[in-house]
Amino acid sequence: MVYTKTMNNPFFQKDIVSSEEYIKDDITYILALTQRMKDIATKFGGVSILSHKILAALFFEPSSRTFSSFITAMQRLGGGFIPMHGMAHTSLQKGETFDDTIQTFANYADVIVLRHPDVGLAQRAADIAPCPVINAGDGIGEHPTQCLQDLFTIQDALGSIDGLKIAMLGDLFHYRPVNSLAKALVHFPNVQLYFVSPKGVGIQERVQSYLLNHHMKFFELESVDEILSDIDVLYVTRVKKEYMSEDLYAQVQGAYKVDMEMVKKMKKQSIIMHPFPRLGEIDEAVDNDERAVYLRDQMKNGMYARMALLASVLLPEVSI
Amino acid sequence: MVYTKTMNNPFFQKDIVSSEEYIKDDITYILALTQRMKDIATKFGGVSILSHKILAALFFEPSSRTFSSFITAMQRLGGGFIPMHGMAHTSLQKGETFDDTIQTFANYADVIVLRHPDVGLAQRAADIAPCPVINAGDGIGEHPTQCLQDLFTIQDALGSIDGLKIAMLGDLFHYRPVNSLAKALVHFPNVQLYFVSPKGVGIQERVQSYLLNHHMKFFELESVDEILSDIDVLYVTRVKKEYMSEDLYAQVQGAYKVDMEMVKKMKKQSIIMHPFPRLGEIDEAVDNDERAVYLRDQMKNGMYARMALLASVLLPEVSI
Amino acid sequence: MVYTKTMNNPFFQKDIVSSEEYIKDDITYILALTQRMKDIATKFGGVSILSHKILAALFFEPSSRTFSSFITAMQRLGGGFIPMHGMAHTSLQKGETFDDTIQTFANYADVIVLRHPDVGLAQRAADIAPCPVINAGDGIGEHPTQCLQDLFTIQDALGSIDGLKIAMLGDLFHYRPVNSLAKALVHFPNVQLYFVSPKGVGIQERVQSYLLNHHMKFFELESVDEILSDIDVLYVTRVKKEYMSEDLYAQVQGAYKVDMEMVKKMKKQSIIMHPFPRLGEIDEAVDNDERAVYLRDQMKNGMYARMALLASVLLPEVSI
Numbered sequence: 001m002v003y004t005k006t007m008n009n010p011f012f013q014k015d016i017v018s019s020e021e022y023i024k025d026d027i028t029y030i031l032a033l034t035q036r037m038k039d040i041a042t043k044f045g046g047v048s049i050l051s052h053k054i055l056a057a058l059f060f061e062p063s064s065r066t067f068s069s070f071i072t073a074m075q076r077l078g079g080g081f082i083p084m085h086g087m088a089h090t091s092l093q094k095g096e097t098f099d100d101t102i103q104t105f106a107n108y109a110d111v112i113v114l115r116h117p118d119v120g121l122a123q124r125a126a127d128i129a130p131c132p133v134i135n136a137g138d139g140i141g142e143h144p145t146q147c148l149q150d151l152f153t154i155q156d157a158l159g160s161i162d163g164l165k166i167a168m169l170g171d172l173f174h175y176r177p178v179n180s181l182a183k184a185l186v187h188f189p190n191v192q193l194y195f196v197s198p199k200g201v202g203i204q205e206r207v208q209s210y211l212l213n214h215h216m217k218f219f220e221l222e223s224v225d226e227i228l229s230d231i232d233v234l235y236v237t238r239v240k241k242e243y244m245s246e247d248l249y250a251q252v253q254g255a256y257k258v259d260m261e262m263v264k265k266m267k268k269q270s271i272i273m274h275p276f277p278r279l280g281e282i283d284e285a286v287d288n289d290e291r292a293v294y295l296r297d298q299m300k301n302g303m304y305a306r307m308a309l310l311a312s313v314l315l316p317e318v319s320i
Numbered sequence: 321m322v323y324t325k326t327m328n329n330p331f332f333q334k335d336i337v338s339s340e341e342y343i344k345d346d347i348t349y350i351l352a353l354t355q356r357m358k359d360i361a362t363k364f365g366g367v368s369i370l371s372h373k374i375l376a377a378l379f380f381e382p383s384s385r386t387f388s389s390f391i392t393a394m395q396r397l398g399g400g401f402i403p404m405h406g407m408a409h410t411s412l413q414k415g416e417t418f419d420d421t422i423q424t425f426a427n428y429a430d431v432i433v434l435r436h437p438d439v440g441l442a443q444r445a446a447d448i449a450p451c452p453v454i455n456a457g458d459g460i461g462e463h464p465t466q467c468l469q470d471l472f473t474i475q476d477a478l479g480s481i482d483g484l485k486i487a488m489l490g491d492l493f494h495y496r497p498v499n500s501l502a503k504a505l506v507h508f509p510n511v512q513l514y515f516v517s518p519k520g521v522g523i524q525e526r527v528q529s530y531l532l533n534h535h536m537k538f539f540e541l542e543s544v545d546e547i548l549s550d551i552d553v554l555y556v557t558r559v560k561k562e563y564m565s566e567d568l569y570a571q572v573q574g575a576y577k578v579d580m581e582m583v584k585k586m587k588k589q590s591i592i593m594h595p596f597p598r599l600g601e602i603d604e605a606v607d608n609d610e611r612a613v614y615l616r617d618q619m620k621n622g623m624y625a626r627m628a629l630l631a632s633v634l635l636p637e638v639s640i
Numbered sequence: 641m642v643y644t645k646t647m648n649n650p651f652f653q654k655d656i657v658s659s660e661e662y663i664k665d666d667i668t669y670i671l672a673l674t675q676r677m678k679d680i681a682t683k684f685g686g687v688s689i690l691s692h693k694i695l696a697a698l699f700f701e702p703s704s705r706t707f708s709s710f711i712t713a714m715q716r717l718g719g720g721f722i723p724m725h726g727m728a729h730t731s732l733q734k735g736e737t738f739d740d741t742i743q744t745f746a747n748y749a750d751v752i753v754l755r756h757p758d759v760g761l762a763q764r765a766a767d768i769a770p771c772p773v774i775n776a777g778d779g780i781g782e783h784p785t786q787c788l789q790d791l792f793t794i795q796d797a798l799g800s801i802d803g804l805k806i807a808m809l810g811d812l813f814h815y816r817p818v819n820s821l822a823k824a825l826v827h828f829p830n831v832q833l834y835f836v837s838p839k840g841v842g843i844q845e846r847v848q849s850y851l852l853n854h855h856m857k858f859f860e861l862e863s864v865d866e867i868l869s870d871i872d873v874l875y876v877t878r879v880k881k882e883y884m885s886e887d888l889y890a891q892v893q894g895a896y897k898v899d900m901e902m903v904k905k906m907k908k909q910s911i912i913m914h915p916f917p918r919l920g921e922i923d924e925a926v927d928n929d930e931r932a933v934y935l936r937d938q939m940k941n942g943m944y945a946r947m948a949l950l951a952s953v954l955l956p957e958v959s960i
Contacts, residue, residue, distance in 0.1 A: 052366030056388070065744055080391075082391060086729045093382045100596065404708075413702045414917050420935075
């Protein structure tokens with residue numbers, strides 16, 4: 001689909017907290033605009049449509065990709081940023097409350113991008129801040145902008161998302177991108193989801209309920225072997241050690257590893273995704289296989305998708 | 321008063337270390353330009369008059385508001401910045417002296433903004449650096465840019481500063497914004513100051529001397545009750561735990577708290593200010609009262625005032 | 641030499657890892673462009689030729705001058721940056737590999753500037769990243785951009801580098817700028833090098849081999865006294881405590897200190913350099929002597945040289 005100037009912008013001044021809020025038209029819009037941003041970034045590096053706008057990057061957890069792609073996206077569009085990476089130097093150290101901190105940054109910035117280890121804090125920030133808040137990951141909750149880059153990556157690589165067979169492999173319980181992506185996939189007809197995980201870290205029940213309520217077909221498996229030759233997307237996750245007990249970690253750690261032997265069983269027209277960082281879940285020998293999109297396309301698409309989203313949240317109409 | 325292009329800029333290439341240096345015309349000028357910056361920021365986000373200028377933000381102490389409003393102000397005016405928040409990654413870690421560090425950043429930046437826990441270090445930096453140095457708080461010394469946003473906030477909310485009754489409540493001994501504001505208020509006729517503080521944390525003697533020398537009327541009290549219905553401004557402070565002994569903290573902590581019961585006794589045409597962060601000195605129930613200006617106006621005005629000051633320090637003439 | 645638009649740019653999309661890679665024409669080009677950048681920065685602050693380009697500053701070690709001059713240079717040319725100072729907030733904390741981290745930032749940035757405590761990691765990053773990588777110091781290896789500012793400083797102060805007598809004093813074994821500068825000096829006819837160091841921290845053997853292979857004349861001494869009145873450049877270094885054993889540090893520490901008594905023995909037309917930080921190797925009384933170029937020219941030239949290099953790496957032709 002081609003992006004045109006006349007498309008209606010559904011995101012102006014909106015908070016982005018959960019992919020549950022996306023309707024199909026929102027996704028169609030943002031994927032089209034992401035393609036347009038990709039073209040612009042590739043040809044010109046960027047375009048200054050967000051001059052004199054400021055993004056506050058409030059990251060209570062480490063981040064390489066999400067932090068960098070957000071502030072890079074902002075600057076490629078001509079905007080500025082407040083880097084609060086780790087929050088160690090803020091007044092939280094003096095005992096200030098979360099609520100006052102959010103109100104504070106909302107006074108200086110035009111948009112707040114928040115990462116926090118606790119589920120629901122992004123929603124809380126959105127309720128408090130007069131400016132839009134974008135959830136850059138809230139604990140084991142959601143990661144609704146990772147979801148946009150993932151959808152774009154799938155569509156870009158395979159032409160369409162409709163009817164695909166998508167397997168999610170690994171620690172699905174603690175892995176927020178899985179929650180956001182699975183929920184967004186309900187808008188695409190005939191998608192089949194396979195949740196493949198070691199015992200104890202299966203997909204969350206509230207996500208299952210959401211999918212059932214939206215008539216989404218899904219299966220839970222303990223091994224990916226039987227479906228490997230049939231799936232279009234293998235979406236691999238990291239064991240989120242920092243979110244689990246040592247016992248559970250010992251039990252789950254190393255339970256899955258994608259190597260070339262496995263990849264060779266996959267269809268030629270399939271892709272392997274991983275939001276990264278990886279801790280050995282995908283063998284480095286796989287990196288050079290053309291099915292592996294995690295190291296380049298998936299990451300770069302994160303920047304393009306965030307350019308699209310920031311422009312849409314901050315401008316009534318995105319004319320580029 | 322309306323800002324016009326023909327106003328003389330008194331701040332070009334000047335250091336801003338203490339509010340003692342402001343004369344009345346300086347304040348008149350900067351408040352008028354702050355209003356202009358507020359108009360511009362509100363309508364357009366900013367204006368690129370500081371392109372290719374760089375601000376070095378050297379913060380030896382945590383800061384949310386001062387750090388963010390300075391780098392936001394700089395970027396809204398088209399300038400760039402060096403974020404040295406916490407100083408942990410500088411050569412101070414290798415044993416470099418303060419003096420060499422200041423000289424270093426003065427080579428790359430057009431203006432240095434410095435926060436430091438020790439009184440007098442801002443003046444020392446100003447003496448060393450060839451470029452202008454702005455004091456963003458030096459221990460229990462001064463905070464001369466907080467003072468500007470406070471003056472603007474008062475004038476903006478109440479129309480004029482002349483003749484107002486202003487009470488400062490709390491730990492006044494360790495709270496630098498109080499020092500800077502009290503000294504600047506000597507330029508406004510018939511202002512009456514009330515310093516209300518628990519024992520042991522009263523207003524510093526050198527500030528009292530300054531006020532007496534400048535014929536400023538002030539009173540010291542231990543309770544705000546008797547003047548509450550009469551004052552125009554209630555300026556609340558935080559107990560600066562990090563600057564006092566544990567004994568003193570135990571004695572002072574929790575000694576005052578502004579709640580709605582108190583606020584109801586205040587005049588309708590009065591305001592409650594706090595430079596923040598707060599640690600319980602103002603009940604959150606007060607936030608929604610229209611007299612409470614601390615969460616929005618006072619913070620935002622900090623950005624506008626710093627836009628005005630940065631432009632004036634870096635440009636011979638501010639024509640906007 | 642005057643920079644002209646028609647000069648061929650030898651650095652476009654190149655990695656800058658070691659000064660061994662510079663040929664004489666490269667140096668001639670970059671010194672001429674550095675002069676041009678100095679003129680522009682002095683007159684206008686900068687020029688926006690790198691709009692929508694992004695620099696990722698990945699610093700695994702503390703840095704004041706290199707970090708600041710790089711991000712300042714980038715912003716003075718209109719570009720943006722990703723500040724990863726200390727790397728504490730990246731996914732390295734979650735266990736991500738160096739290789740994956742480099743690949744990640746290469747997806748968002750147009751150029752990576754890397755400082756790392758281990759020799760060879762800059763080369764490794766350059767091998768991995770699709771975008772150019774600039775070595776901002778790799779352990780006791782190289783510092784090839786410090787070398788450019790040093791060459792410019794010498795030429796600017798003394799007119800020409802040819803035929804000069806240059807003494808390097810101090811811990812030469814652990815001090816990477818010395819390695820890069822010595823190697824680059826092989827391109828200048830009749831330069832004589834004197835390596836003056838306490839026992840145990842002499843110039844590295846592999847550097848000596850390089851110089852011998854390139855027919856460079858050099859001498860090793862334990863005292864600078866006998867050559868002091870004869871040299872054109874005294875290049876002083878810091879004892880790199882963080883790279884040596886406690887025993888070696890105890891032995892080397894305080895072994896040399898440049899004071900006014902020594903400086904008075906030097907020629908009027910000579911200069912004293914130090915890449916900084918200093919830890920007492922040069923007495924502060926020397927700072928005001930006109931031979932001392934370390935506190936202003938040498939640092940500022942770092943910014944100009946990096947403006948020249950960044951523009952050249954990122955643009956096919958630098959027309960300014």
